[in-house]
Amino acid sequence: MTASVPQRVTLDDVARAAGVSRATAARALGGYGACSPDARRRVTAAAARLAYTPNAAARALVNGAGFRLVVAVAGSTPGVLADPYALRVVGSAAAVCAVHGIGVSAQWLPAGDHLVALAGDRSVRGVLVLNPTEQVLAAVPAAWRGRIAAIGIGSPAVPSFDVDNADATTVMMRHLYASGRRRIALVPGPSWLPCARRSVRAYRDVMLAAGLPVRVVPGDFSVTSGGVATASALRRWPDTDALVASSDAMALGAIAALHRRGRQVPGDVAVAGFDDIEFAALASPTLTTASHPVETIATAAATAVLDGRRTPPVTTYPSTLIRREST
Amino acid sequence: MTASVPQRVTLDDVARAAGVSRATAARALGGYGACSPDARRRVTAAAARLAYTPNAAARALVNGAGFRLVVAVAGSTPGVLADPYALRVVGSAAAVCAVHGIGVSAQWLPAGDHLVALAGDRSVRGVLVLNPTEQVLAAVPAAWRGRIAAIGIGSPAVPSFDVDNADATTVMMRHLYASGRRRIALVPGPSWLPCARRSVRAYRDVMLAAGLPVRVVPGDFSVTSGGVATASALRRWPDTDALVASSDAMALGAIAALHRRGRQVPGDVAVAGFDDIEFAALASPTLTTASHPVETIATAAATAVLDGRRTPPVTTYPSTLIRREST
DNA sequence: GTGAAAGCGCTAACAC
DNA sequence: GTGTTAGCGCTTTCAC
Numbered sequence: 274m275t276a277s278v279p280q281r282v283t284l285d286d287v288a289r290a291a292g293v294s295r296a297t298a299a300r301a302l303g304g305y306g307a308c309s310p311d312a313r314r315r316v317t318a319a320a321a322r323l324a325y326t327p328n329a330a331a332r333a334l335v336n337g338a339g340f341r342l343v344v345a346v347a348g349s350t351p352g353v354l355a356d357p358y359a360l361r362v363v364g365s366a367a368a369v370c371a372v373h374g375i376g377v378s379a380q381w382l383p384a385g386d387h388l389v390a391l392a393g394d395r396s397v398r399g400v401l402v403l404n405p406t407e408q409v410l411a412a413v414p415a416a417w418r419g420r421i422a423a424i425g426i427g428s429p430a431v432p433s434f435d436v437d438n439a440d441a442t443t444v445m446m447r448h449l450y451a452s453g454r455r456r457i458a459l460v461p462g463p464s465w466l467p468c469a470r471r472s473v474r475a476y477r478d479v480m481l482a483a484g485l486p487v488r489v490v491p492g493d494f495s496v497t498s499g500g501v502a503t504a505s506a507l508r509r510w511p512d513t514d515a516l517v518a519s520s521d522a523m524a525l526g527a528i529a530a531l532h533r534r535g536r537q538v539p540g541d542v543a544v545a546g547f548d549d550i551e552f553a554a555l556a557s558p559t560l561t562t563a564s565h566p567v568e569t570i571a572t573a574a575a576t577a578v579l580d581g582r583r584t585p586p587v588t589t590y591p592s593t594l595i596r597r598e599s600t
Numbered sequence: 601m602t603a604s605v606p607q608r609v610t611l612d613d614v615a616r617a618a619g620v621s622r623a624t625a626a627r628a629l630g631g632y633g634a635c636s637p638d639a640r641r642r643v644t645a646a647a648a649r650l651a652y653t654p655n656a657a658a659r660a661l662v663n664g665a666g667f668r669l670v671v672a673v674a675g676s677t678p679g680v681l682a683d684p685y686a687l688r689v690v691g692s693a694a695a696v697c698a699v700h701g702i703g704v705s706a707q708w709l710p711a712g713d714h715l716v717a718l719a720g721d722r723s724v725r726g727v728l729v730l731n732p733t734e735q736v737l738a739a740v741p742a743a744w745r746g747r748i749a750a751i752g753i754g755s756p757a758v759p760s761f762d763v764d765n766a767d768a769t770t771v772m773m774r775h776l777y778a779s780g781r782r783r784i785a786l787v788p789g790p791s792w793l794p795c796a797r798r799s800v801r802a803y804r805d806v807m808l809a810a811g812l813p814v815r816v817v818p819g820d821f822s823v824t825s826g827g828v829a830t831a832s833a834l835r836r837w838p839d840t841d842a843l844v845a846s847s848d849a850m851a852l853g854a855i856a857a858l859h860r861r862g863r864q865v866p867g868d869v870a871v872a873g874f875d876d877i878e879f880a881a882l883a884s885p886t887l888t889t890a891s892h893p894v895e896t897i898a899t900a901a902a903t904a905v906l907d908g909r910r911t912p913p914v915t916t917y918p919s920t921l922i923r924r925e926s927t
Numbered sequence: 928g929t930g931a932a933a934g935c936g937c938t939a940a941c942a943c
Numbered sequence: 944g945t946g947t948t949a950g951c952g953c954t955t956t957c958a959c
């Protein structure tokens with residue numbers, strides 16, 4: 274260890290060391306304006322030698338770029354911030370931000386118009402909206418194009434990064450059908466969530482095409498709601514022989530509820546989840562589920578916002594069926 | 601919704617609205633210099649009316665305070681960033697940061713001297729070190745006092761925020777002893793982790809005081825390591841009648857390993873965990889564990905760093921025994 | 928008690 | 944191709 278607090282190196286120091294003006298140094302480093310190869314070389318060398326790192330605050334101040342990525346989580350309660358799914362997104366974003374020398378802050382998004390306030394905040398470099406609704410996206414100011422991305426559905430102004438949960442649902446339904454299940458109930462996420470409606474649609478399509486009854490009991494992704502939905506499904510349709518839940522938490526809650534009622538899994542009722550969390554493989558029976566590449570999705574979305582590149586309107590990530598004992 | 605992109609409100613706007621100078625407005629809002637009660641009232645009212653939020657970039661620039669809180673996670677691989685425990689800390693910090701208008705970035709801390717680089721980075725407002733070792737803390741520059749906190753052990757320069765895992769271990773040991781267990785093995789965290797050594801010490805004290813054999817097989821908090829440690833413990837001490845793990849993940853891994861070997865839980869071997877994660881209550885058998893107020897701890901540590909208040913050298917949070925079926 | 932003014936480090940017009 | 948200059952929004956002396 275040498276100096277405990279290294280002297281801060283500014284652009285002025287670099288310029289002086291390279292024998293040029295500050296503006297030239299900025300151009301050389303930024304690579305935008307005109308600059309002689311020689312000057313560029315000298316500046317680059319000086320910057321490297323002095324271990325120059327630009328002051329992000331000054332940069333943010335002058336060009337209003339902002340210095341934090343906000344992860345805005347839509348949902349009905351502030352508790353959505355503690356959701357494991359949201360945490361994985363925030364964690365991935367925080368790792369991406371570290372590389373850019375900025376940070377991520379997380380906040381609950383009770384309604385779309387809160388996004389407008391963020392747009393007016395100069396400290397905000399960009400926004401990642403988690404689980405947005407059409408209303409939330411409709412509130413996105415046009416000026417935010419390129420500085421916002423959605424994990425969930427998108428809109429013309431907001432590129433979407435999401436798992437292909439319609440396909441995942443279809444694959445899961447076919448798997449259950451192939452293994453002889455016919456009275457299959459779906460426990461999707463809350464009905465206000467567009468991706469939950471996507472799963473319902475995929476489920477309906479398969480069931481109707483097979484001439485089977487449609488049975489949907491919405492949950493909210495939580496363990497508790499999985500138990501409640503299971504109770505409700507069994508009450509309404511006692512002959513149910515399979516339960517497809519849109520989260521592993523709900524599926525695990527469903528298994529617990531079935532066991533409490535003396536039903537065998539998968540003997541009496543097959544149960545499938547979604548996410549492939551670590552404990553899916555530890556449950557008894559081990560849980561059949563579909564993978565959900567949350568970190569990949571969040572990293573891509575954060576990178577797209579921070580790099581400000583043009584992004585396709587929708588990027589879909591595949592989900593893989595993982596067969597275990599519960600089906 | 602009115603204007604799509606609200607005009608940014610600056611201190612100048614507030615000052616003008618309140619009919620005072622910018623300096624007075626700053627003093628009134630900051631509450632430091634001299635300021636007449638009347639001016640203060642007018643300024644406060646104007647700020648509220650205009651929904652003024654200070655530009656953190658400008659503030660960071662002028663007083664060099666930085667605009668991100670870095671969560672530095674010590675560990676042997678970058679994978680520690682994806683650990684559920686680290687994610688909960690980052691998530692809590694991100695929520696605290698949102699209130700302050702700044703962000704959090706997360707990075708792996710392979711060695712203590714990486715902290716020195718952070719100290720030289722003016723964009724860094726403060727640091728939260730997760731699971732530090734004595735070596736890591738020894739590398740903390742003195743100038744960082746008040747801008748750094750540890751979740752785990754501390755040092756004279758770094759205040760510590762941590763759960764009382766010595767006490768938690770002792771309480772758990774007494775519980776097992778009281779329920780008749782005598783051949784109790786401990787599966788603590790990795791031996792480089794000071795808090796793991798604390799648990800071991802508490803465990804030894806109880807065992808030695810009771811004249812019982814000391815049996816320790818370290819793990820790394822993961823499900824896998826819980827299984828490996830269990831196999832190792834059963835091989836070395838086949839008469840083991842209880843396993844105390846320092847994480848619920850390891851305990852769940854231990855239960856799975858025991859079941860694979862045909863051992864009953866808790867009939868043959870009692871198993872206890874630590875953390876009280878959601879799935880502890882869903883496992884079969886449901887898992888006896890001890891609570892770990894991670895969010896409370898992380899929020900307190902982040903707040904202490906961001907507020908820059910004087911902090912006691914060590915703040916300890918209690919853990920509660922949660923009795924379930926596995927013991 | 929209050930205002931004027933300097934300056935944090937950087938970018939971007941604008942002259943030369 | 945390069946240097947000069949004017950701010951970005953805020954804090955903080957220093958006069959008054």
